Amino acid sequence: MSRPFPLRSPRRSAATLGAALALAVLTAACGGTAGSTGSAVKDDTAKGGGEAAAQPKAEANDAICGQNSRPIKHDLGTTTITGKPKRVVALEFSFVDALVNAGVKPIGIADDGKPDRIIKQLRDAVGDYTSVGLRQSPNLQVIKSLKPDLILADSQRDAALYKQLQKIAPTVALGSNAADYERVMQSEVVVGEAVGECDKMTAALDKHKKAMADLKAKIPADDKRRIVFAITYDKGVSAQTQRAFAPTVLRGLGLTTVPSTKGQDATLSMTLESMVTLAPEVLFMARNTPKTLSDQWQSSQLWKQIPSVKNNKTYVVDGNVWSKGRGTLAAELIAREATEKLFPAS
Amino acid sequence: MTVNVAMGRPVRRTAVAARRPWILVGSLLALAVVCTLVSLTIGATRIPFSDVLAALSGQRTTDGAEVVLDFQLPRVLLCWVVGIGLAVSGGVMQGVVRNPLAAPDIIGVTKGAGFAGMLLVLTLPGASVALVPLAAFAGGVVGAGLVYLFAYRRGVSPVRLALVGIAVSATFEAGIRYLLVKYPLDVNASLIWLTGSLFGRSMDTVWMALPWIAVLVPAVLVMAHRLDVLGLGDDLATGLGEPVERTRRNLLLLGVALASVCVAVAGTITFVGLIAPHIARRLVGGRHVVLLSAAAMIGVLLMLLADTVGRGIAAPLEIPAGVVTAVIGGPYFLYLLVKLGK
Known part of the structure; x- marks a missing residue:
């Protein structure tokens, strides 16, 4: 306080500022590239928002179904799943439908904190589960605490979370939000492969197709x-x-x-x-x-x-x-x- | 120096703050560290303090420690980065614009950055998530640039800057509204970013922001005495040999860069940049080196409070930190307005 204003020449202040900005740009650029290359190695396909729906990469592949270790091709990469996952977390309602078709009860569901949002028949089939929060911001800590062996994520909405989800458990990202009927049907097939219940899934889907055909008739x-x-x-x-x-x-x-x-x-x-x-x-x-x-x-x-x-x-x-x-x-x-x-x- | 010209009246200070302001800053720092440790234990499930300590010493032995390292630590570190960034940015802007209501929100940075970030997410869906912060930064600089450009008349008068800032912010806000209407289905994802949230952030985000803050904040502190000079008024400052216009521009640029970085990593978190400097001014007075340091610590405390409450109060549902700061900040803003009106 006793110090008078230490006035400096304007040129020097401009130089300080310039140097500071340049340094900031440089360091941030380094940090940025380091971060992005790091993520590029792990998953080159994680894309944010928008119309990931336009380029679905998920592939149904019946051949892998009987295998104990199955590489599942999904929208954000390939995830290898071993055995038959029993502790599955569903981050969209359509995945609950798919899991019920495959005879698997999800232990965690992103239900927006409103169980009523799950169609009643599905809710009854699932029984007790843990809410993992909002679909747009599922609670990672709760998901982790459930110790899942498979996470089913939306390839669009959860794209930014994909890396973190993958750290918790093998994650398969499929079309649900903004997906049309055909794509949802494909997601169901892939879920069947992911949980290793292709036969149950095929039977459920055949039954579904017949029901739809009857209505169409x-x-x-x-x-x-x-x-x-x-x-x-x-x-x-x-x-x-x-x-x-x-x-x-x-x-x-x-x-x-x-x-x-x-x-x-x-x-x-x-x-x-x-x-x-x-x-x-x-x-x-x-x-x-x-x-x-x-x-x-x-x-x-x-x-x-x-x-x-x-x-x-x-x-x-x-x-x-x-x-x-x-x-x-x-x-x-x-x-x-x-x-x-x-x-x-x- | 005890007279804060920006506020137009002397600022009351406690005896300790008057004689030893750095003791107060140090206490705030200690408080922030304690709050950080407490915050680490709070989440959807309580984490034992021993797990927090284990995690901080680098052990991933328990589930609790893993949760701390993977989910809690990045958020808490971002609270520090964003709290410091926003508070210092707000303090600089209030000093430069000499308007107690100035904040990154006022001079177009927040909305500009928010709009640019959303535009990228919604119109270029193929773009990498990592590009969003860069777009937000560009938007923040453009927003502030536009404000400065339109406000410039042989220098920038504080009132003019504030008015133009509100107009430019409103324009960006309109752009954001348009995007919300145009892409209703995709909005869920971007909206949570827009309201300002530390949800789902990893260490990548921390590393993206930290270098900027680590360089820009010291740069501001080095120039802090110039804010004191500017606070004396343009005539007096010019009389003291300060190139008023250039100094103002440089400081504003630093403030804009700081706020843009924060919006880029945490979305539009409001009121922290406005409130923190005010609280700091009441505690330690108007000398900017001290004021900005205290404001930075208060910014951290506000962010920690907002994020911890947001993730702890309705778990497993996440309440965005930006919503919490708005709930705290709105009434304080009104209080400020009432006080200023007297």
Whole structure:
């Protein structure tokens, strides 16, 4: 305090600053490259966010099924699994479906802290499990404490966590979030291989395909009604495109869904006007929050111009089945509900 | 020197702080170390203190020690890095802008960095996760650059800088909103980064940020006396031979770099950069070398508190640290506004 301001020449301060910045850039660059090469060696495919869905690398390979040590090719690399994993952690609901199909009860599930989000039949089949937190931020410490021998992760949502998960237990990353029906079916097959229960999985999938075929048989081929599945929440309404799960299930039945999409997007944000333009003849809506934006729309005259509203073909459906489930059971429930609503007589 | 021009009124200080401010800084440091050790034991499950000590001595013998080394330690170290970075950045900005409400949020850094990081995640899905911090850094520099550019009129007046900063931040905020609407399905992942969270961070992230902080913070401390000079007002500072404009620009650049690094590794954690310097000013007064050191320690304490509460209170659910700092920081911000209004 007693010291007067030690004023220095401006040139010297600029030099100090320049040197400091240069040093910082240099050291950070070194740290950065060291870090990235380190990760490149271990897994060259861990990618963040976006549309990892566009390049699924998971491969179904029945040949490896009987082997004790099986290299499982998945979206973020290849993981070798030995024996039949019994302590499995599922970081998405569709993996719970796949595990139940394979006759394995997951010991940990990322259930967002809400067990109700797991479709009831699956929840009953699983019995007791430990919640590992939110799907977007599963609690690594809890996962570790469960001492799993296999972790099933979403190849998109959990990409940034992949390295850390791999440290805890062998991790297989597959399409679930933002995956369509076909890709989810493929994920099921790979889960069957990962847990070494290919026969059970094949049997379950055959049964599922038959159930879907039976439903499809009930549907007249000439039905061309424009079906929209939308999720409505407090701040918006998103219509699922033909790349998303529920619409691809419906299309698999020979039904027509809109909107189609130019890009890779699995959802399309809607306004009341764009919904009117889309003109759905049947509208299925899942409500994610108690109050939704679509509630406000319903008082509008525009809303009443939507064909599905005029014809009383607007239905509220369970988002846990239609949007979050994304498994064989979810597909069957969606197909059944849609068939009942579209063809009430049959 | 006891008169803090930025606050426009003398700052009350305790007797110890007036005579021996470094004792107070040292106490804060000790407190931060203790809190760090406590924080290491708190998680989804309690970890015995013996395991923490084992882990710190490099043994991976027990599960608890493994948890500490793999999950807890990177987060706690990031609390230090980000807490120091944000607090020093905020302290520098408050000194330079001579506005007690200045913070990285005000001059466009936080939103700029947040927008750029999100843009990369959502539009270039093929890009490596490691690139996100670099994009955020670029965004922070662009944000601050824009603010400085628009605010520059033969020098930058504090009020003008703050106003332009709010406008530029709002523009980036609009960009973030647009991305949220455009990519609703992918938002989950980016949103948790955006709210500011230390979830899922590993030592890689620590190594990414540490060199910047280790170099930039000492650089700021070396220049701290210039903040004291600037605090006397432009006329007096010029009279004392300080090249006001250049000094201000250099210091701002350092502050921006610090805040950008923090946003890059921890997302938009708000209020730490604003509050820490204020608390420090009340404790140790306005001399910047001491003020910034104390603020850094308070920043660490705030981050540790936010992250520990976030992961401990509703386990296994994770509450982002940014949400906790906002809950603590919001009321304090209001208190500041009320006090300033009097």
